[in-house]
Amino acid sequence: MIVFINDRFIDEKEASIGISDLSVQRGFGIFDFFRTYRYVPLFLDDYLDRFFNSATLLSLQPRHTREELKTIIYEMIDRNQIETSGFKLILTGGYSQDGFEPGTPNFIMTQQPVEISSEEKFEKGIRIILHEYLRDVPEVKSINYLMAIYLQNRLVEQKADDVLYHQNGEVLEFPRSNVFIVTKEGAVVTPGKNVLHGITRKKVLHIAGRNYKAEERTVTLEDLKNASEVFLTSSTKRLLPVLEIDDVIVGNGKPGKITRELYTAFKQLEEEYYKHEKLPLKDA
Amino acid sequence: MIVFINDRFIDEKEASIGISDLSVQRGFGIFDFFRTYRYVPLFLDDYLDRFFNSATLLSLQPRHTREELKTIIYEMIDRNQIETSGFKLILTGGYSQDGFEPGTPNFIMTQQPVEISSEEKFEKGIRIILHEYLRDVPEVKSINYLMAIYLQNRLVEQKADDVLYHQNGEVLEFPRSNVFIVTKEGAVVTPGKNVLHGITRKKVLHIAGRNYKAEERTVTLEDLKNASEVFLTSSTKRLLPVLEIDDVIVGNGKPGKITRELYTAFKQLEEEYYKHEKLPLKDA
Incomplete structure (x- = not known):
């Protein structure tokens, strides 16, 4: 290469x-x-x-x-x-x-x-644990992943797929992904402050806003516990349902209806972007 | 080189x-x-x-x-x-x-x-500011200095020589040095947890224990404010008096008596170590 x-x-x-x-x-x-x-x-x-x-x-x-x-x-x-x-x-x-x-x-x-997270992976969802931690200068995509790599051993021990950071009762982000919750009232919410502003996060907020109340605001650990759906967003994973948090099942333990809708809509958005962008490439 | x-x-x-x-x-x-x-x-x-x-x-x-x-x-x-x-x-x-x-x-x-901090520098002391921050896995001397370098601009703006980290009301450490206080009762105290265990820190604790009550324990921001002397320890700076914290003068604004004693004793310890160690080198 x-x-x-x-x-x-x-x-x-x-x-x-x-x-x-x-x-x-x-x-x-x-x-x-x-x-x-x-x-x-x-x-x-x-x-x-x-x-x-x-x-x-x-x-x-x-x-x-x-x-x-x-x-x-x-x-x-x-x-x-x-x-x-x-x-x-x-x-x-x-x-x-x-x-x-x-x-x-x-x-x-x-x-x-790069391997993109598959539809099978979407259906299977992921199991996460929580860890109190605020990234340094979180709005910067810095190369500092000391904590993320340090926590890998714990993920293996606890058979978890990822770790969600929180601080002072506020939910923040995953080391390499953003988090969303769907409230019982059907609002799609992601933490607004002290997180990296992911591009997939931005697109999903936009898509969600078409049919749902889509908000960037404080998400407490209590909000997380009461959520009917939880999912993460990342460039290589698109959307992935979070089905278990610290051994507690989220919703009915299956990918939620709204998460699935947004996942489908996000893939459509990728397709549209591709169709729009490939034209100048072909001309070149 | x-x-x-x-x-x-x-x-x-x-x-x-x-x-x-x-x-x-x-x-x-x-x-x-x-x-x-x-x-x-x-x-x-x-x-x-x-x-x-x-x-x-x-x-x-x-x-x-x-x-x-x-x-x-x-x-x-x-x-x-x-x-x-x-x-x-x-x-x-x-x-x-x-x-x-x-x-x-x-x-x-x-x-x-490397230039070792001079006696003139000791007499002049330093001016510091405070910043709420806990280093990732603080007992590890990791290469992560994102926050330290990020804060350099603020040091320049505020004409400060260094920044002291604290969290939840507890004083921790400098990015590259440890902190000590001398209490009004004459005890020599340094934070025990959530800090890097510096080697100069260790030696100074040992020296201080000969004549004073020397303790590793929680140091609150309140303790810091009430201290009669404050100093830092580091491998290249030995001991350096902290004479101003966020525009508040420490003690009488001059290097304290106990700080000076420990500084002299630490230099003697270096000399003793050198004398003891150079022998096998000469033999080699």
Whole structure:
């Protein structure tokens, strides 16, 4: 596979970064991740918006403009020829003189084949546990996953699929996904503050708003317990029903009606985006 | 300068790591840092204890035994010939297949000239601000300094030298140093839980115990406000008086008597350690 570092394409086997980079020295950097659907990068502008926003919030100067990034992304799609892939864009704190002060950021872009969560997986749903934790500067998609990786052993022990963070009684997010609840009154709700604003989250909020009351607001642990449906959203998982939380069954223990509707509608949205976007590609 | 990566010495200009390393991908790794005094690594066994403990807590398998590490450290001292230096040992999550699951850890060791905080700096003391934050898995010396680097802009704005973390009314630690208070009753106290157990902290507790009541226990923000002396400890700063906290003067605004005594005693301890350790080096 070909990757891109700073200003050139390079074979991933040869792709490296100097050890004084602040990602290695201090875990300091931001990233973003999106996938391609039949060679089309889905919702690309939304992801690039977030990438630039994360960089701004950590005072990292991006090495490329939006248009330059798009050119590089399409060239990589052309070179690697992976139909369904995950793109990762990392912007680090750069080479640091003293191992603490950021330098000129280094930029790394990789493309890998990615498996999208299947319909079988949707039907099966997932089992989660809770953990009290607030991500550092949560509105930034930073590379800091210390807690997430640290908790992997506990997930294995407790035979859980994922862990949901909360703090001071407020439900927040999963390490790599957002959470939604459907209330008994049929409102579709996701936490509004202290979370990463996921792109799938944004699309699902939009879709849900067509037929339901869709809200970004505080979700308490009590709200979570009383929810009739709970699901997560992520770029590679789309929507996944949460069927068990700390050994307590959610609803009737099966994917809920509204979750299923939104899942179907989200896949349609992907299809529409693809149809709209592939035209300029064909012309090119 | 010569650095060491995994199993060999290499010039630092050529020292790099593959981009799939979990430090780059997920900011996942541990490190430790100690300094040399006239070519002698101070309190080396204490630092290596902590290095191995951090690795264990994050389930990272060290690539070298304690004895192997010592051999590499002394060879590096011999090669680089830096009288007063800082050694940094980093153990990362290694090359990850999926960008999330740890692989075989990569080990990086560097040695750089380091400036030790001067007596002038001690007399001048420092000005600090407070910030509510608990480090992830605080007993681990991880490479995660996202919050610390994020807060640098605020330090500049507020003309402060450092930031002291606290949570739920309990004083914790600085991003790279521990905190001590001297109570009005003359006890020397440092927070016991949810902090990194610094090596200078450990030595100062020991020294303080000779003449004072020395305690590891909860320090509240109230205790901090009422303290007659406040100081920090770190490997490169030894002890540094904190003379102003969020614009409030500590004590009489000058380095306190007990802080000064402990500072002098700590430098004596360094001298004693050096004298004791240099003998086997000379024999070698």
